[in-house]
Every structure is written in C-alpha cells, then in structure tokens.
Amino acid sequence: MTPQVSAFRWVPPFAQGYALDHRVRWALEEAGLPYDVILVDREILDGSEYRAWQPFGQVPAYRDDQVELFESGAIVLHLARQSEALAPTTAAGFARVTAWVIAALNSVEPHAKNFVGLETFHAGEPWVKDYRPVAESGLRRKLTGLNVWLENREFLEGRFTAGDIVMSTVLRELTDSGILNDYSATRSYVDRCVSRPAFQRAIQAQLEDYKRNTPPGISD
Amino acid sequence: MTPQVSAFRWVPPFAQGYALDHRVRWALEEAGLPYDVILVDREILDGSEYRAWQPFGQVPAYRDDQVELFESGAIVLHLARQSEALAPTTAAGFARVTAWVIAALNSVEPHAKNFVGLETFHAGEPWVKDYRPVAESGLRRKLTGLNVWLENREFLEGRFTAGDIVMSTVLRELTDSGILNDYSATRSYVDRCVSRPAFQRAIQAQLEDYKRNTPPGISD
Known part of the structure; x- marks a missing residue:
C-alpha cells in the first residue's frame, strides 16, 4: 500500500x-516516496477509531505495509530507517x-x-x-547552546538529515517573534532548511488540501 | 569500552x-549492561568539552564503542536497538x-x-x-487520551519496552500533585513500572553517587 498520512x-x-x-x-518528499492523505476534522479526531490510531487525537498519524504510527518525530524516524536521504544507514548515524x-x-x-x-493563543491574558x-x-x-553548535555546520550532522526536518x-515557529535575529547561525540554518525544494513541495501540498476544502463563506 | 553515562x-x-x-x-539495568558514570557539575556542563558532547549542557550524555549521544530518549532508543529487553527486534516494533x-x-x-x-520552581510568582x-x-x-489507551493494557505496547521507561x-513527576488520582489506569501503570527491580537498582545507584559526593556541611 501507499503510505497514508492524516x-x-x-x-x-x-x-x-x-x-x-x-x-x-x-520527509516523504525528501525520500521520494509517494503518499496518500487521510483528511480529518475535530469530530474524527475525537472518535474511538482515530484514537486507536493516534491516542491523543492529534495530527499526523501514519500507516504503511509495516506499521501504524503516531508522533511526527517517530514517523520521520521510521521513514529515515528506509531512506538514506534522511539518515546515514549505520546504527551510530541513525542514533x-x-x-x-x-x-x-x-x-x-x-x-x-x-x-x-504568549503572543498568539494567550495574547492579553492576565x-x-x-x-x-x-x-x-x-x-x-x-538557543544559545544550539547556536554555538551550528556556528561551523551547514546542518546539525554536517549533511542534511531527518533531524534538520x-x-x-x-x-x-519563532521567525515572526524576531528572537532568531540574536542567533545568526541558527537563523541562516533555518533559511537553508526551508529553502529546500522538498520543503516547498510539502507546504504546497498541505495548502492545496486546505484550498480544496475551504468551508463555504470563508475566503482562503 | 564500557558504556559511559554522565x-x-x-x-x-x-x-x-x-x-x-x-x-x-x-534502561541499562533492564538490558543487563554494565556502565561507568562520568560525574559532572555546573562548571563542567558549561565547558566547551562537555558542550561538544551535549550541546545544551544537560545531563545525561552517553558514549560507547559505536557512538556519542545526548538526550535521554535517544540514548534509551539506542540501547533498545541492542536489547530485546527494551524493544521488539522488528522494524515495526522498534518504530x-x-x-x-x-x-x-x-x-x-x-x-x-x-x-x-507551578508548585515547585515558580511557587508564589505573580x-x-x-x-x-x-x-x-x-x-x-x-492524560485523558493516555488513560483510555492504558485501560486494557499492562504496558503501552502490551509488553514492557523502552517506551514505558x-x-x-x-x-x-506528577505523583505529588495528586492529579493522577483522576486517571486510575495511568496511576496503576506508573506503579507497575516503578516497582520493577531494574528501576529500583537505577535509583539506588544514582542516590549512592550523591551520597558519596555530598558537599561538606550538608546532611544528605
């Protein structure tokens, strides 16, 4: 089966x-793997069928021929076991x-x-x-620790991996706050990652799903 | 070399x-693996040598013949790749x-x-x-999602794994707050995990290191 992502x-x-x-x-785009999307809404997320797949009712969940999974980090690592585009093949490199x-x-x-x-969900709360x-x-x-690490590195482990995703x-998520301006190695690292074509294709695919399913009366 | 843990x-x-x-x-106790402890203090944690091992200056860091690692979750997963006591050997089970x-x-x-x-580090702050x-x-x-998952399970995946550690x-960490009293499947799950002999040996080993190194003038 083609891998499925909620x-x-x-x-x-x-x-x-x-x-x-x-x-x-x-991660799927970097690995060159096809996938199908399972579109969900709040009602589905709170149903017992979805909760058996994703116990916290969160997005994404994932399944393929081998396994059903949840937690984006675990799914990305599972894909990394299968594709050298996402991690070295050695046990040490994967670790x-x-x-x-x-x-x-x-x-x-x-x-x-x-x-x-503070600036978004809770803005103005006492x-x-x-x-x-x-x-x-x-x-x-x-950020201070991370920035030192990134000062002489293009990616976290030298080459691009699932860790960078x-x-x-x-x-x-910190871009709008401006705080990354104080950590220039980190800021250029983020720019380097999000300028990858696979990142752009992934964003585009997500946005197209929303566009196709915009509720009536809402522009976007 | 014997694995080292900071x-x-x-x-x-x-x-x-x-x-x-x-x-x-x-995890090492469950796997029956010996280990050496590298004792550190704030000065060591902030030094560049330790930061090359653990970029955020945190405890624990880990090394063995294969790899240097940080983040307790990643170290435990690395050990789980080597011991069936911590995870099934299949790719799906490990995922x-x-x-x-x-x-x-x-x-x-x-x-x-x-x-x-709120009750500890920040108690009384405005x-x-x-x-x-x-x-x-x-x-x-x-906790609600987790408790439903645990209602008919002894451990998260049926058998004990690194995920339960x-x-x-x-x-x-929530025990003292009393909040787990509202989630009885979760509370008995925690009791089941921490009553394992390997948990007790691990705690004991940590406490013995502190005892040997109690600063002068402090009782404990």
Missing part, C-alpha cells in the same frame, strides 16, 4: 503551513539523527511553544506579562 | 532520584517504541513540566495563579 481537512489561515503533517510530507529529532522535540520545542503562545521573562530565558538558554520546523 | 556529582534532596541519567541507568518515547517527551512531558513547575488553569487543562487533555518517568 492531515486536517482545513485550518484557519494563521495555522496553514504549520500543522504537523507537514513534517511527514517533507545521532534520533538525538537531534528528540532534542528538537524535547529540549527546544516546549520552550518555543511557551514563548510563541498572566502573560509576568510569565514572559520566564519563558524567554528558558528559550534563550536552548524536525529542528528547523520547530525553529521556524 | 550524571550530576550531587543535586539537592528535592531533585535526587529525578535527574535524567536515571532513565538511562534504568512503535519510538512513537511512545516521543509521545512521552513531546505530547506529555512539556505539559507535565509546566504544571509541576503569574502562577492565572496560568494554572491553562497549564492544567493542557495536561488533562493528554520514558513515559513512566515523565508521569512519575
């Missing part, structure tokens, strides 16, 4: 290009890629989300002003 | 038994274990940390009162 039928414009099926589409995928998802993303949420310095200092500690999509 | 020379009593080298020690490791680290732990931090319901509802959404150590 994706939202439609999301509001501010979220378009950011829903996490995009990471999986990007290094795993380290970066998990660093992105556990050491960087929680801080990035806490920080970005706790935001006093919490901002807490969130910002947590994030800056991680996950790390750059995490960092890309 | 660990804190000493931490204050509230953090003893929780520093994340414990996850790696637990499922990876999904749970990443679910623990990205879907659950960020919410657990935000919630637990933003805490208004932020609490935000943090709590984010965490409860994840990471998930149960994430959830264990």
Whole structure:
C-alpha cells in the first residue's frame, strides 16, 4: 500500500503551513516516496477509531505495509530507517539523527511553544506579562547552546538529515517573534532548511488540501 | 569500552532520584549492561568539552564503542536497538517504541513540566495563579487520551519496552500533585513500572553517587 498520512481537512489561515503533517510530507518528499492523505476534522479526531490510531487525537498519524504510527518525530524516524536521504544507514548515524529529532522535540520545542503562545493563543491574558521573562530565558538558554553548535555546520550532522526536518520546523515557529535575529547561525540554518525544494513541495501540498476544502463563506 | 553515562556529582534532596541519567541507568539495568558514570557539575556542563558532547549542557550524555549521544530518549532508543529487553527486534516494533518515547517527551512531558513547575520552581510568582488553569487543562487533555489507551493494557505496547521507561518517568513527576488520582489506569501503570527491580537498582545507584559526593556541611 501507499503510505497514508492524516492531515486536517482545513485550518484557519494563521495555522496553514504549520500543522504537523507537514513534517511527514517533507520527509516523504525528501525520500521520494509517494503518499496518500487521510483528511480529518475535530469530530474524527475525537472518535474511538482515530484514537486507536493516534491516542491523543492529534495530527499526523501514519500507516504503511509495516506499521501504524503516531508522533511526527517517530514517523520521520521510521521513514529515515528506509531512506538514506534522511539518515546515514549505520546504527551510530541513525542514533545521532534520533538525538537531534528528540532534542528538537524535547529540549527546544516546549520552550518555543511557551514563548510563541504568549503572543498568539494567550495574547492579553492576565498572566502573560509576568510569565514572559520566564519563558524567554528558558528559550534563550536552548538557543544559545544550539547556536554555538551550528556556528561551523551547514546542518546539525554536517549533511542534511531527518533531524534538520524536525529542528528547523520547530525553529521556524519563532521567525515572526524576531528572537532568531540574536542567533545568526541558527537563523541562516533555518533559511537553508526551508529553502529546500522538498520543503516547498510539502507546504504546497498541505495548502492545496486546505484550498480544496475551504468551508463555504470563508475566503482562503 | 564500557558504556559511559554522565550524571550530576550531587543535586539537592528535592531533585535526587529525578535527574535524567536515571532513565538511562534504568534502561541499562533492564538490558543487563554494565556502565561507568562520568560525574559532572555546573562548571563542567558549561565547558566547551562537555558542550561538544551535549550541546545544551544537560545531563545525561552517553558514549560507547559505536557512538556519542545526548538526550535521554535517544540514548534509551539506542540501547533498545541492542536489547530485546527494551524493544521488539522488528522494524515495526522498534518504530512503535519510538512513537511512545516521543509521545512521552513531546505530547506529555512539556505539559507535565509546566504544571509541576507551578508548585515547585515558580511557587508564589505573580503569574502562577492565572496560568494554572491553562497549564492544567493542557495536561488533562493528554492524560485523558493516555488513560483510555492504558485501560486494557499492562504496558503501552502490551509488553514492557523502552517506551514505558520514558513515559513512566515523565508521569512519575506528577505523583505529588495528586492529579493522577483522576486517571486510575495511568496511576496503576506508573506503579507497575516503578516497582520493577531494574528501576529500583537505577535509583539506588544514582542516590549512592550523591551520597558519596555530598558537599561538606550538608546532611544528605
């Protein structure tokens, strides 16, 4: 069977290009693998059938001939086991890629989300002003370490890997905040990653699905 | 060479038994592998030699004959590639274990940390009162999904795997808050995991290192 990836039928414009099926589409594009999209909405996500596939009711979930999976990082790593475009074939090389995928998802993303949420989902809420310095200092500690690492490297492990897919999509959420201007090696790294043709094709595919499924009365 | 794991020379009593080298020690114990500990302190963590090993200056880092690694989840997965005690040997089985490791680290732990931090690191700070319901509802959404999954399962994938090491150590941080009392399948799951002899040996080994290195004038 052709691999299947779940994706939202439609999301509001501010979220378009950011829903996490995009990471999986990007990995599939880098690997040159075809895939089918299973479009879902809130009702499907909360149903018991989908929850048996994705226990938290999140996007994306994935299946192929071998396995049903969830968590974008795990799906990307599963694809990386099958394609040298996404990771070296040695156990050591694959373990290094795993380290970066998990660093992105556990050491960087929680801080990035806490920080970005202040200006978006939680803008104007009463706790935001006093919490901002807490969130910002947590994030800056991680960006400082990452930026030193990236100073003499084109990609996290020298060559492009699945680790860069996950790390750059995490960092890309910070672009609008301007904070990456203080970390120039990191900022150019993100630019380098998102200028890859496979990234662009993945975004385009996600946006076209939304366009085809825009609810009546909404322009976009 | 014997695998090496970095660990804190000493931490204050509230953090003893929780520093994340414990996850790696637990995996090594389950796999029956010997290991050496490299004790570190803040000065070492911020030095360029350690940062070349662990870019964020965190504990644990790991090395063996094959590879140098960081991120507890990635180290545990690397060990799981080598030991059937930690994961099935099939690509599909390993991918499922990876999904749970990443679910623990990205879907659950960020919410657990935000919630637990309110009563510990940030107790009494001005933003805490208004932020609490935000943090709590984010965490409860994840616990609800996980609890349904665990209702008819002894471990996440039926048998014990590396996914349970990471998930149960994430959830264990919530014990004192009492929130797990609302999720009984999850609470008994955590009890089941932490009663394993390998968990106990790993905790004991960490505590013994601290005991040997207690700073003068401190009792513990």
